[in-house]
Amino acid sequence: MKSLQHIVLVFIFLLWCLSCKKDGRIEYSDPNAPAPAQINDVRVTAVPGGAVITYKLPTDPHLSYVKAVYETRPGNIRETKASYFTDTLHLAGFGDTLTHKVQLISVGRNEKASAPVEISVKPLRAPVLTTFASLQMAATFGGIQISFQNEAKDNLAITVMLDSTGQNTWTTINTFYTAAPSGNFSVRGFDTTARRFAVFVRDRWNNKSDTLIKPLKPIYEVSIPKNTWNLLKLPTDTWQPYFNLTIDHLWDNRIDWYDNVFASTNASTIPQWFTIDIGKKVILSRIIEHQFRYDHLYAAGAVKRFELWGTNNPSPDGSWTNWELLGTFNSFKPSGLPMGNNSAEDMNYAWFHGEDFTFDHLLPAVRYIRFKTLEAYDSPTAIVIAEIDLWGQIVP
Secondary structure, three states: OHHHHHHHHHHHHHHHHHHOEEOOEEOOOOOOOOOOOOOEEEEEEEEEOEEEEEEEOOOOOOEEEEEEEEEEEOOEEEEEEEEOOOOEEEEEOOOOOOOEEEEEEEEEOOOOEOOOEEEEEOOEOOHHHHHHHHOEEEEEEOEEEEEEEOOOOOOEEEEEEEEOOOOOOEEEEEEEEEOOOEEEEEEEOOOOOOEEEEEEEEEOOOOEOOOEEEEEOOEOOEEOOOOOOEEEOOOOOOOOEOOOOOHHHHHOOOOOOHHHOEEEOOOOOOOEEEEEEEEEEEEEEEEEEEOOOOOOOOOOOOEEEEEEEEEOOOOOOOOOOOOEEEEEEEOOOOOOOOOOOOOHHHHHHHHHOOEEEEOOOOOOOEEEEEEEEEEEOOOOOOOEEOEEEEEEEEOO
């Protein structure tokens, strides 16, 4: 038994010895070792908001890593490090296209640093600037609408402000966080009084764009009361529920629990549609669709693409005769994360507030609407919706 224990101990000791070396490099720190040699053959490639730096490493067994020290704006110094296993440094955080000095320093295992190699980088336009240049701000029903492009899919904050006194007293009224390549959002809750609104963009390094200021007059709208809504059962519609998750849950003003959603049967297929009798004629300004927060948030049976149709004279045979297409819409995910990964902003936008879809033109007054699902996130059969809200103007 003792012989076996000795063999095991020797084996563990040998493994430890082997682990102390890798690619012939010394893994321990020698406090008396000199600083490592400088890097050489440095090359710079400018990228939006930063630069990619490649170089040749010195043949020095004491080298631990290479770091870049640089100033993105006056007083804001950043460091980026890369181990000796790579020959590339990625610099980020610039909010301009000016020329910046960068010091490249070799650092030993004992933290002794070489003399710096100084280079210059001139970043391309940062996403915070290109996104700002794409901003569009316009009046919409009950407020204003902002649209943007973010081709770099950078993490950005788009802040909307209001001149609350008319004397340049700016108050933040909404901050929209996104990493999506494009999108739009609205800030509502205003009457039809003309006001000055402003918007700017900020990135994760606190770089800020200029500010776009516009006087805008929101368009009058109200929430369409749901006490007159009813299901209209037409022959081609899919209104049959999965168990007790009936369609009337779409207008019960509840989004908080499992049994307060509509889920179509698993025997259904997509595309599918259902029809609602609003009970009065309305001119719609927007539709808000609340996703189900638990298993169907940007996943499973959550609606990804849909059309909304309207009429005052639905054909009793369930055909599309007399129906007019009011709008086609795509679900939007603020974070831009892949399916199965959701941020707090995603939850807030799609479930709590609901996805806000605005019609891009003035619509005719209609009493009946038809919600046609073209695509779900990950379901070829059933769809799941927590609630639907309608906004616009009621026709007397």
